[in-house]
Structures are given as C-alpha cells and as structure tokens.
Amino acid sequence: MDFKEILEKRRAINFFDPDKGISEELLGEIITRAAKTPSSFNLQPWNLIVLRDKEEKERLKALAWNQPKVVEAPVVLIVLADKNGWQEGHLIVEKNWQEMLKAGTMKPEQREWFLNAAKSLYNWSPEANLAFAAKNAGFFAMSLMFAATSLGLESHPMDGFDHEGVRKAFNIPENYWIPLLLAVGYRKPGLELASAKWRKSKEEVIVSFTQK
Numbered sequence: 001m002d003f004k005e006i007l008e009k010r011r012a013i014n015f016f017d018p019d020k021g022i023s024e025e026l027l028g029e030i031i032t033r034a035a036k037t038p039s040s041f042n043l044q045p046w047n048l049i050v051l052r053d054k055e056e057k058e059r060l061k062a063l064a065w066n067q068p069k070v071v072e073a074p075v076v077l078i079v080l081a082d083k084n085g086w087q088e089g090h091l092i093v094e095k096n097w098q099e100m101l102k103a104g105t106m107k108p109e110q111r112e113w114f115l116n117a118a119k120s121l122y123n124w125s126p127e128a129n130l131a132f133a134a135k136n137a138g139f140f141a142m143s144l145m146f147a148a149t150s151l152g153l154e155s156h157p158m159d160g161f162d163h164e165g166v167r168k169a170f171n172i173p174e175n176y177w178i179p180l181l182l183a184v185g186y187r188k189p190g191l192e193l194a195s196a197k198w199r200k201s202k203e204e205v206i207v208s209f210t211q212k
C-alpha cells in the first residue's frame with residue numbers, strides 16, 4: 001500500500017467487528033512500525049496501556065462518553081505522554097544518552113549541554129512541558145493509525161473521555177498526560193462508510209501574520 005492509499009484508507013471507524021481479534025504479533029508489528037516516529041531529541045516520551053479484557057474496556061467505556069467502539073474494538077490503547085521524558089535520570093533519557101554516545105553523535109563532555117537544552121526547551125512553563133509530551137505522543141499516535149491501516153486494520157482516535165477519571169481507574173501516574181484513546185480492530189461486516197469528510201484547502205491552512 002503506498003502512502004497516498006494509506007492516507008485515503010484511514011478513517012475514524014465507529015463500528016468494529018467484536019468477533020475479530022488482533023494477535024499479539026500483529027499488535028506488536030503495529031507498535032514496531034509506529035516506533036519509527038520522530039521525537040524531540042529522540043526522547044520518545046510515549047507509552048501505551050493495552051486493553052483487551054472486556055471488563056476493563058467496559059470500565060473505560062463508562063469514562064469515555066459510553067462510546068460503543070471502546071468495547072467493540074478488540075484492542076483499545078490508552079496513549080500516554082510522559083511529561084518527565086526529558087529529565088536527567090529518567091530510564092529512557094539515560095538510554096538515549098548512552099545510545100548517542102555509542103553512535104558517536106554526542107561526546108561525554110556534551111552531557112551538560114544536552115540535559116540543559118532539553119530542560120530549557122521543555123520545562124520553562126507547565127504549558128511547554130505538556131506540549132513536549134503531547135506533541136510527541138500525538139505524532140506517535142498518528143503513526144499507530146497509519147501503521148494499522150497499512151496492515152489492513154481500522155482505528156479510531158478519541159479524546160471524548162474523562163481524563164482524571166481514566167487516570168484514577170487505571171492507576172496512571174501524575175507524570176503522564178493522556179492525549180487520546182485509540183480503538184484498533186476490523187470494520188464491522190457490512191458497514192457502509194459515509195463519504196470522506198471535508199478537509200481545509202491549502203489556502204485555508206497557510207497563514208501569515210507579517211506585512212508584505
């Protein structure tokens with residue numbers, strides 16, 4: 001499937017086939033493909049909670065506007081954005097540092113610079129901190145959707161949920177923001193899709209705030 005086809009095929013699917021599951025292997029392939037997503041300093045401040053269990057999905061559905069797809073989809077991902085994902089001592093930050101040393105893209109004497117650069121960019125305000133986590137995790141979520149499409153699956157992103165309720169119900173630590181939930185599965189048999197939704201034109205996308 002070429003990229004244009006993936007872009008056109010991906011749709012937010014409201015009704016999933018509850019009888020068609022996703023194997024561990026297939027889910028692993030979706031995540032492995034999406035892991036190619038770029039991130040700030042390659043810090044990859046994202047994690048996923050994978051829900052397959054009906055009772056757990058029912059619990060999530062009650063906190064997500066009772067959207068039926070939360071239970072119908074065989075897999076629902078709670079996408080997590082790690083607001084601490086730039087801090088010295090964080091497991092992945094330190095792994096990233098070691099990998100950069102190994103690859104020769106950073107030298108030991110650049111450690112202070114690296115840590116301070118991340119701190120100054122991502123921790124100068126609570127908004128900057130949240131933006132760091134949410135934008136990177138958002139890119140990852142988009143890749144998950146494209147990866148799912150590329151493997152013949154359907155998906156549906158959702159931000160219609162009670163953020164703090166989900167945090168509490170699934171014991172999610174304070175360092176995480178939850179940018180979205182993502183239902184993944186196969187389309188309900190016989191489901192007719194409405195035509196693709198409108199999109200802004202390039203003229204509506206491009207803006208300028210300076211005088212010519």
Ligand SMILES: Cc1cc2nc3c(=O)[nH]c(=O)nc-3n(C[C@H](O)[C@H](O)[C@H](O)COP(=O)(O)O)c2cc1C
Nearest residue numbers: 010011012013067157158159160161179180196197
């Ligand atoms: C971050 C995000 C959150 C969304 N939340 C919901 C949601 O809670 N419920 C819902 O029915 N659709 C939700 N949508 C789906 C959008 O309405 C849908 O993607 C948009 O209308 C375009 O349709 P398409 O994805 O089929 O092209 C969400 C989409 C995104 C990207």
